[in-house]
Amino acid sequence: MWAREESVRPRLQSGASGRPLNSSVRPHFMALPFHISSVPAAPFNEIGSGRFHQLYRGLVPPFIPGFRFVLVENEFAEFLRTIGVEGVVSSEEAVLCDPWTGEERTTHTCLRLRVGQCLQDIYDLAMDGPRMLMVDDMKYFVSPTLKEVLEKTRWISYLRLSEFEWPSDFMDLGSAV
16 A cells, blocks of 8 residues: 655656756656556446456457456466566456346456555655556556567557656555555
């Protein structure tokens, strides 16, 4: 869980002119996470026992972020396991339930991320290696290393990876890995 402190502020560094850099400027030496999301998709609600209820009709892509879980296509889950992504505490078979057709799919795996790091400063976050992070139980991030790996896969056409934006990505500091 993130430490919620009034004193948490981005570090301002001096530019060549001696003035502080804007906090949205990303100096090259800082390894910050990338927000990961998917093409617009129907959201799912966890209903227990590995079952997930589709909330409205729509696309079921290989990556579906949810509240305290990420649903990923089975082959994508195996790929993430193979490359040793840190932060994933468990992966379980998921059953996706479509209430309109009564269809149940076992095409996805549910990933649960570990909550276990409290920070005083975002710049203290470890970003080495392939790593997934969770903030506010619903926002998901990847390390620069994992971003580079994902950009070389077939799944990149479904994924949206955007640069970390201080402070909007961490305004309501919740949980993180």
